[in-house]
Amino acid sequence: MRLLVVTSQFPVAGEPTRGRPILQTVVELARLAEVRVLSPVARYPRWARPRSYLYQAPEPAAAIPGCEVVHVSYPALPMLSRPINGWLCGRALRAEARAFRPDVILSYWLYPDAAGALRVAGELGVALVAGARGSDIRVRDAISRRLTAPVVQKAGRLLVVSADLGRLATRDYGADPARVRVIANGCDADTFKLRDRAEARAALAVEPDSQLVLYVGRLVAEKGLRELVAATRALRDAHPRAELVLVGDGPLREELAQLARDPAQRLRLAGAQPADKVAQWMAASNLLALPSYSEGHPNVLVEALACGRPVVSCPVGGVPEVVDASCAVLVPPREVEALASALAAVLARDWDEQALSRRFSRRWGEVAMETLAACIEARDAHRAGKRE
Structure with a gap:
């Protein structure tokens, strides 16, 4: 054909x-x-x-x-x-x-x-x-x-x-x-797979005791990025080692870069990255956050789970078809307090990385x-x- x-x-x-x-x-x-x-x-x-x-x-x-x-x-x-x-x-x-x-x-x-x-x-x-x-x-x-x-x-x-x-x-x-x-x-299981967190952090200059919240995707408001920045900032009272890394590019880049210039924000923009580098960031993270207002079938959630990382997201579109309570916490979109509480809950829980990484085998x-x-x-x- x-x-x-x-x-x-x-x-x-x-x-x-x-x-x-x-x-x-x-x-x-x-x-x-x-x-x-x-x-x-x-x-x-x-x-x-x-x-x-x-x-x-x-x-x-x-x-x-x-x-x-x-x-x-x-x-x-x-x-x-x-x-x-x-x-x-x-x-x-x-x-x-x-x-x-x-x-x-x-x-x-x-x-x-x-x-x-x-x-x-x-x-x-x-x-x-x-x-x-x-x-x-x-x-x-x-x-x-x-x-x-x-x-x-x-x-x-x-x-x-x-x-x-x-x-x-x-x-x-x-x-x-x-x-x-x-x-x-x-999911590309050869790229997105369980890896050693300490090694990934050393390669990416991430502090060993960081509580790293990761976002991967376009830098647009519809992905809930303003709410995510605010929620991570609120989270820092109880979790002073929390930091947010955004992997991707988009129209919000300059607005977010201005915030990132303040070291107190503990916000890093990593830019758009190839798949192998995205997988490395996932390995270095504690969780992946995707607080979107709407979604189709967000592949980044599949990839994060394949890397053994839990998820915080919103019950929109196809998200509930990808994750459940065994691997994620879902909160209503646009709600900063609920998002901050979800991030704290995921950081406090002891997750079975091996179980998470076995959830997806679809190539x-x-x-x-x-x-x-x-x-x-x-x-x-x-x-x-x-x-x-």
């Missing part, structure tokens, strides 16, 4: 951790099919870039064995071009897609990526499989929902990372339940096989429909 993967959520030179779960899936898909990645990037004028958007030049971060990655860009303006961003994205994709002649287009991120891919798939007469990751389907405003709905309804198969997202797609967007496939993320090869099976279903159904 010739499979064209279309997604903006893919590593680029300036953001090597972008779309890591999709990258892991593509690496394994390339072992099973002929795969090309086409990654569209919105190109805003410098003076008009949204504050929530960190533009990175569309240059590949690294080669994928057996898979060509092509980056394209399209012009955009905040708010003004949003209704036509799907069309603009499709126009940017068209030439490369035609040259590759795919059997199926698999597009992660519903709008504008999959919307543009849907137009191109129609022109080429092939099936589209759309993948929803979380915030691309949990859109709040009516305009975005209206732009997203046609992709959800028309895709030959809709891949979601949690059952919660599948219910949302059916209930709020009119997705055909028969076309929805829940394909949870995997990315399984994710790729399930994804390819959904693509084959969509291809065959599309061809059968054309014959009727």
Whole structure:
């Protein structure tokens, strides 16, 4: 099968951790099919870039064995071009897609990526499989929902990372339940595994007696980072050795960096890191915190547990499908006091690291096989429909 993967959520030179779960899936898909990645990037004028958007030049971060990655860009303006961003994205994709002649287009991120891919798939007469990751389907405003709905309804198969997202797609967007496939993320068990905490701390210059709270992800307000900073600060009265390390990058970087300049905050920004360094930070930590307002299937929780580290998070989206009381404490989002109490409770508990690290054994090869099976279903159904 010739499979064209279309997604903006893919590593680029300036953001090597972008779309890591999709990258892991593509690496394994390339072992099973002929795969090309086409990654569209919105190109805003410098003076008009949204504050929530960190533009990175569309240059590949690294080669994928057996898979060509092509980056394209399209012009955009905040708010003004949003209704036509799907069309603009499709126009940017068209030439490369035609040259590759795919059997199926698999597009992660519903709008504008999959919307543009849907137009191109129609022109080429092939099936589209759309993948929803979380915030691309949990859109709040009516305009975005209206732009997203046609992709959800028309895709030959809709891949979601949690059952919660599948219910949302059916209930709020009119997705055909028969076309929805829940394909949870995997975990690179060769990278994310139980390691010696003392060794990891020595390598990262973390004090041996630190009570290290770790966050890994984009630096955006929706991840509850302001609440996490405040909760860690409140925690320090009873736990003076508590410190917070943020691994990642995003629009809140400068705001958080300003706080980190005060040594009393005990806040460190480690920046975006490759997977092996993320695993090292997890090994060095006491717990991983992800107090998001909404989530899909947060792979960082799976990875933290694989490293033998407990979790503090919120019962939103697919989080309750990943963790339970045996490995995590869940608190309502946006509540600083509850978050501080949860952090204290996890730090005070004696966790069985071996038991935590054995919770997940799902590898990315399984994710790729399930994804390819959904693509084959969509291809065959599309061809059968054309014959009727």
